[in-house]
Amino acid sequence: MSIFEETEEQRIFRQEFRKFCAREITPNVELWERQRAVPRELWRKMGEQGYLCAWLPETFGGLGLDFHFSVIIGEELIRADGFGVGAPLHSDVAVPYIFSYGSEAVKERILPKCVTGEVITCIGLTEPNAGSDLAAIRTRAVRDGDHYVIDGQKTFITNGIFADAVVLAVKMAEPGESKGISLILVEAGTPGFSRGRKLEKLGYHMQDTAELFFEDCRVPVENLLGEEGRGFKYMMEKLARERLEVCVKCQAMAEECLKEALSYSKMRHAFNRPIATFQHNAFKLAEMATEVDIGRTYLNTLVAEFVKGDAITLKVSMAKAWLGEMVNRVAYNALQLHGGYGYMEEYRISRLFRDARSLSIFAGTTEIMKLIIARRLGLNPV
Ligand SMILES: Cc1cc2nc3c(=O)[nH]c(=O)nc-3n(C[C@H](O)[C@H](O)[C@H](O)COP(=O)(O)OP(=O)(O)OC[C@H]3O[C@@H](n4cnc5c(N)ncnc54)[C@H](O)[C@@H]3O)c2cc1C
Structure with missing residues (x-):
């Protein structure tokens, strides 16, 4: 049963995605659970079929579909035992920040690859000492000419090991001031950005959940999402x-x-x-x-x-x-x-x-x- 009454287009989309899951996901679940990872190849296959960021406008390669289609993907992944496939976090959590607040240059460079699965995204909010209390994060960014220099650490980050781009919450003001939180897109390969352990979890085994580290990590100012201090x-x-x-x-x-x-x-x-x-x-x-x-x-x-x-x-x-x-x-x-x-x-x-x-x-x-x-x-x- 669906959460909402479907149109013909939505029904066909669900049928096709269900077939995709039966073919590409369910038979591999046990292996991926043991390997503690979903191969990148699945992301490319989902991208080829239009199952990543389907809501993005066609100018960025998306299909311009509404949230109902995200619901269908979320439901069918669970039914197919693909709970640990990090696509919903990519499509419906991290990428919306890039779309809404990214500079035109960043959007043009990153978004089409988010649709094809060439770029996997994650969101880095939680830190070892700040989860529920996001205002207490300590990861700092300091402006230095055309760059921000970032120092800090994140933990429990879904898609953390595979991610090519991190929507990162940082502080630019004194600790404790939530107004001082900003969001910056940090791309893989940026010097000073590294990954720590792939974390062993109680469940959700096929999902790669990781620690991320930033040490003198220099990110171009064009990667700021929105305005400084408006991240909260x-x-x-x-x-x-x-x-x-x-x-x-x-x-x-x-x-x-x-x-x-x-x-x-x-x-x-x-x-x-x-x-x-x-x-x-x-x-x-x-x-x-x-x-x-x-x-x-x-x-x-x-x-x-x-x-x-x-x-x-x-x-x-x-x-x-x-x-x-x-x-x-x-x-x-x-x-x-x-x-x-x-x-x-x-x-x-x-x-x-x-x-x-x-x-x-x-x-x-x-x-x-x-x-x-x-x-x-x-x-x-x-
Ligand atoms: C599988 C998994 C995936 C995750 N993926 C991501 C991710 O992709 N990106 C990311 O940034 N984070 C991620 N997280 C982190 C997650 O968002 C945090 O674990 C969560 O917000 C809680 O923070 P915490 O673990 O620091 O717990 P704490 O904030 O230390 O809370 C501990 C306990 O105290 C309670 N508590 C805290 N404050 C209050 C209060 N004011 N009143 C009453 N009770 C309170 C909490 O409810 C909880 O029961 C993930 C976590 C898990 C388990």
């Missing part, structure tokens, strides 16, 4: 889209968990009857199905509002807080219904369960979403 404002504008994209993942993953739980519990017998027929389990499945349906309904409205251009900061915070926890509840119960088999690698639910755990953390934790909601209610919790 830009992030607030773009985080809504990122969170909506994560909400789509939560919803699609909850639906997959429910599907697994339903089919397993109808098939598995204990005490001479399918385990789904025990009232406790039937009620548990009924609760899961209800939560999944509520999630889809809320998201349907939210996607429509976003596509219309409405401000969704409050509602997307509510959605991210609720869906990030809902998918974890559904994943927990789905695994429980599998008994010991649910804990075995060969059962799909075990990977869904551990991958789902990240969804209430990245793109703003559940607690930070509640903070935003509480502030909108006129409260000022500490």
Whole structure:
């Protein structure tokens, strides 16, 4: 089922992308999970078919499609077990900053390659000592003639190992002043930019998540995104889209968990009857199905509002807080219904369960979403 009612064009796009995933992604998932990486070749293949940054205007090589098509890609990747394919973060999180705030020179140079998959992007906000509290970042940029000289460190960066361009949050003013955050595009090969460890994670194994280092890293001033000191404002504008994209993942993953739980519990017998027929389990499945349906309904409205251009900061915070926890509840119960088999690698639910755990953390934790909601209610919790 889709989060929204599809047009004929969207239905065909989904069908084609589903075939692409069945051919290029699903058969490779186990290998990529073991290798802890998705090969660059997949990015090129997605680019060739128009599946990267499909929303970009044709002048930059895109298809000019609206956010519904990003939703389709996000949903189908989860259904095909391609949660760790970093394309949505590239297409719908990092590239929008370059498109909205990049200089014409940078846009002309980078964006067409983002569409073809020659350039993979990532976004570097989090630091070892600053995650939720972005105002506390310490990575510094100092203007020196036609360049910025950057020193600092980022961590937990999705697509970090493969990325050819990083949308990097830096400070240009005194520590603690959020107004001092700026965004700069740092390209691979820039002296002083290096990558650290590919981080070993609880789940999301095929995704390369990395540390990034910047030491006397000289970046041309034309790589500044927007204006100096306005990065916090830009992030607030773009985080809504990122969170909506994560909400789509939560919803699609909850639906997959429910599907697994339903089919397993109808098939598995204990005490001479399918385990789904025990009232406790039937009620548990009924609760899961209800939560999944509520999630889809809320998201349907939210996607429509976003596509219309409405401000969704409050509602997307509510959605991210609720869906990030809902998918974890559904994943927990789905695994429980599998008994010991649910804990075995060969059962799909075990990977869904551990991958789902990240969804209430990245793109703003559940607690930070509640903070935003509480502030909108006129409260000022500490
Ligand atoms: C798999 C994965 C991929 C990621 N990808 C990226 C990426 O591509 N780019 C990037 O920049 N970052 C990325 N992150 C980082 C992610 O955004 C941060 O981990 C997240 O924002 C939380 O920051 P933190 O880890 O520093 O936790 P902290 O900020 O230290 O928070 C620790 C705990 O305290 C809680 N807390 C903090 N402040 C408050 C408060 N005011 N009130 C109540 N509770 C609070 C948090 O909710 C959390 O439970 C990724 C993380 C993961 C796990």
